[in-house]
Amino acid sequence: MNAWMTWAVLAGVVVILELFSGTFYLLMISIGMIAGALFACIGFSASMQLIVAAVVGTFATIALHFSKYGWKGNVNAAQDPNVNMDIGQFVEVPQWNEHGDGNYTARVSYRGAMWDVELHHGNGESGKYVIQEVQGSKLIVR
Template sequence: MVDWMIWMLLAGGLVILEMFIGTFYLLMIAIGLASGALMALAGEPRGMQFLVAAVVGIVCTVVLRRSRWGRKSRSDAARDPNVNLDIGQAIEVSEWAPDHGLPRRARVMYRGALWDVELEQGVPAVAGTFVIREIRGSRLIVSGRT
């Protein structure tokens, strides 16, 4: 089998594996392998094929890493409704307990258990229905009466 065919078979195998994994990094390495195949097709020696495949694969991976598709979106899991399904749910607070003169905390029954509830800044502490905005440990941070 000719060198360029081996390079292309390896690149094709990585592309297929990429489809199962779902990241673009194997695709970048496959581009490097395809560039090695082009060097083999051009008649370059094996050392040059490996060098070009490695350099192109590394450069493509670095470019991907610096692009918007390579960066992980860093969101606060305590406020992300995709991570925690309790975010956005409504709870009923019957009364707020005074905390150093400021009624900012309460205990409520939510999902069959007692939870500590803390009111966000700037929201009036009156009894009623509130929306869960964040979860910090075992405390529900609420705001915006509905």
């Protein structure tokens, strides 16, 4: 088997593994392997093919990491609407209890249950508020 065929088969195996992992990082490594296959077709030595595959795969992985599709970091689940469906919903607060220093709390019925509500910013007037965060059985609203 020619060197370029070996590179292409290895790249195909890595693409198949990427389908099982669900990330794009292995796909970037396979792009490096395809670059190695191209250099094998041109007739470069095995060491040059390895270097090109490593450099292209590394730069592709770094580019993916810093793109919008790369690693996102830790997201606070209490404030992420993709994790908690209550974030961004409205709740009606009929009356606030003031605890001094601008701290307001209330007890409201939301989705058929009683919840503690804490006002993040505001002056404690009754009305509709948007849920900003969920901490256990306490809703933080604004």
